[in-house]
Structure formats: C-alpha cells, structure tokens
Amino acid sequence: MSMRVRGTALACGATAAYAAALRPALLSWGATDTEAATSYPSDELIENATSRSTMAASLPAPPEAVWPWLVQMGCGRAGWYSWDLFDNGGRSSTDRIVPEWQDLAVGDRVPTVPSGASYFRVEVLDPGRTLVLRSDLELPSGRSFDPRGAMPRAFADGIWAFHLRRLPDGCTRLIVRTRGRGVPSIANRLFTWILGEPAHFIMQHRQFHELRRRVARREFAGAEGAEGAEADRARRGDLRLLR
Template sequence: MIGFRMVLPVVAAAGFYAALVRPRLLRWGATSEEANRAYPGDELIPEATGQSTMAVTLPAPPERVWPWLVQMGHGRAGWYSWDRLDNIGHRSAERIVSEWQNVKAGDRMVTVPNEASWFTVAMLDEPRTLVLQDDLQIPTGKPFDPRGTYPSAYTEGIWAFHLQPVEGGQTRLVVRTRGRGKPRVLDRITAVALGEPAHFIMQHRQFQNLRRRLQAEPANADRPRVTAGSGD
C-alpha cells in the first residue's frame, strides 16, 4: 500500500503532463493550421518520431528578421536564447554583422568552441526558409554524414525557420522541429523527458530576444558591425 501511494502521484503527474502540458509545449503559439501543415525541410527527416511547431509574430518584415537568423552560431551571433546554457556564456549579438551574412546550403553553424559539433545549413531560401540539420552518433555525440551508412545508434533532426509576411509589416515566424533516432525507445524517452522541454525553454527565450532586438533596431538605420551585445 505504501508503495502504491508513492507511485500514484508520479503516475498522475506523468498523465497530467502527457495529456495537458506536452501538447501545448509542442505547438506553443502556433495555430492549428500552422501546426498541421507541411513545411519545406520536413522531408529531410522521413518517418519522424517527434515533431514540434512553435510560432510568434515579430514586429518587422521578413527582410529584417532574416539577417538575425543566418548569422546564428557559436563564434558568430550566438542563438539569442539563454547564453549561459547554449552559447558557453558568450553574449549573443545585439546587431547585424555583415561578414556573417553570406551563408549558403552546406555551411556549418558550429555549436561548441572546438567546432566538433554543428548544425548543417540544409536548406536556404531567403528570406522565407532556413533549415538546419544535425546528425549525431550515440553515445559519442560526433556528427555523421546522413548520405552514407547510418551508425547503429544515432539521433538526427531539423530545426527549421519559416518566415511569412503578415499585416502591418510584420513577420509570422514558424519554427518546426522533427527528429528520429535509434534505439527508438531510448530516443523517445530522451526526447520526451529532456529534448522537448529544453527546446521549448530555449525557443521561447529566442522568440523574446528576437522581438526585443527588432524593436530596438531602427527600420531604416545602417546596421553597425559588432560582435556582442548586452547578454541574455
């Protein structure tokens, strides 16, 4: 009886999270149409076992949002999220940096100082679509080439940014993630318990910081070339 009483709250909490909390995290800010539609880049992860769609309306047209996105990466502009967690404590840029704008498909946006891990720019359609992909071996965390032989244990996914102009000179930014991996059970447990909540926290923060940067940026002003800002 004592064991049952101890387990019951855990089961109840897990059921509450699965039924009410998790569905909201996976489509935070997105309409039903945005969450259910297909986007360019979805096909890069066929038979995905996990997917999320988050969205926000930003106070600038896509042409002004786009430069902030393409300059992301460690050693570049950062990720505009919680810098102590995802950028080794380095401050994300507060300005557009011109030398970080020439991005093309196949380029890498590195995630760690030694450049041992990165997102690959899988698709690029200025200023509408930016799709980043990562393919990692387990347990080493080393990238692998998905065009070759897959390792026995891996995780792969996309982090895709889709920009649509909306009324008032604003941008509807929809961020789609899709992922899969093997062993499948381990991949799903890790994704649900850690990956999905972490993505929600970091993506929500990025939305907030992008909005703040765009609101602070004069629409027609020249953009100074700087490499760091006030921090997040």
C-alpha cells in the same frame, strides 16, 4: 494505501497529465492550429519522425529585417539569442547584425560548440522565407556525422526549421518546426520526451523573446533615424525660404 503505492499512483497521474495536457501545449506553443497542421519545406527530410514540434511568434519587423538575424546564428558567430550560458558557452549573443556573417549557403556548417565537433548543416535556404538546419549526431559521443555515409549504431537526426511569413501589417510571423528521430528508438523517445522537448521549449521560447527585442529595437532606431532625416530636410527648407 501504502506510501509506495500512493507515490506510484501520483507519479502515474502526473505523467498522464503531462502527456494529455502540458506536453501538447509545449510542442505547439504560440502556433495556431493551421500553422501546426501545415506542411512546410523540409518536413520530408526526416521520414518517420518520432518527435515533432511547431512553435510560432509574431515579430515587429518585416521578414527582410528578421532574416539577417537568423543567418548569422551559430557558436563562434552571433550565438543563438537564447540562454547563452547553456547554448553558447556563456558568451553573450550579439545585439547587432554582422555583415561578415551574412553569407550563408546550402551545405555550410553552423557550429554548435567552439571546437566545431558538432554542428548544424544548412539544408534549405530561401532568403527571407525559409532556413532549415539539420543535425546528425553520433551517440554517445555527440559528434556530428554525414548521413550520406555509413550510419552509426546509435544516432539522433533532426531538423530545426525557420519559416518566415509576412503578416498583413507588414510584420513577420516566425514559425519554427522541429522533426527528429533516433536509434535506438525507445531510448531516443524516452530522452526526447523527458528532457529534449522541455529543453527545446525553454530555449525556443527565450529565442523568440530575444529576437523580438532585437528586431523591435532596430526598427525603432530606423524609424527615429528616418524621422530625424525628414526633420533636417524640413529645417533646411525653412531656412531657404527665409533667405
């Protein structure tokens, strides 16, 4: 067998292994079979989606404590809590909840680059439960466009949806779903398959980790503060008894 034939066979084998085993695992990382099969609000926004993923993680805080971290996301805002060098221009994502970034509404634009030339549009906002961001990019410029108007000859259209569900222990199950499509279809599928899906897995996995760290630290600080306040009240009560 020649080196060329052998190399081709190895490449085909690696591609088949990725398609059969690794790719499905990446696209459903952390999600249960039920979560992956469930329909969520906004699924209908992207009809005939050619790419889909459902990833999930459990966070050590109730949904109302996780929600403020999500609504303040964005370039020039809190960042994305992922690999900041790649998705936030090297600027570190914030480690605190910022009050002035909490007012988000359907139709608002969430910038993805400092210039604002590309952005997510808020499609669904159900406080404490669902946040759906939609991206419509003209290709190859990468600039956002309004899908309600004339469609460009080449584009990518997709949603990034965050669904929060309260667990029996009071913590949060965060389920993140993506659905996308593009024109030309073949080129879009190849790009998504080779680069888009692996990149999303890397960035989403990191975001889960960073969100977990942030909400855990805030919950711990809140618990310490409550314990400290209770101890202060107890000490004041003891002093009154001694008088």
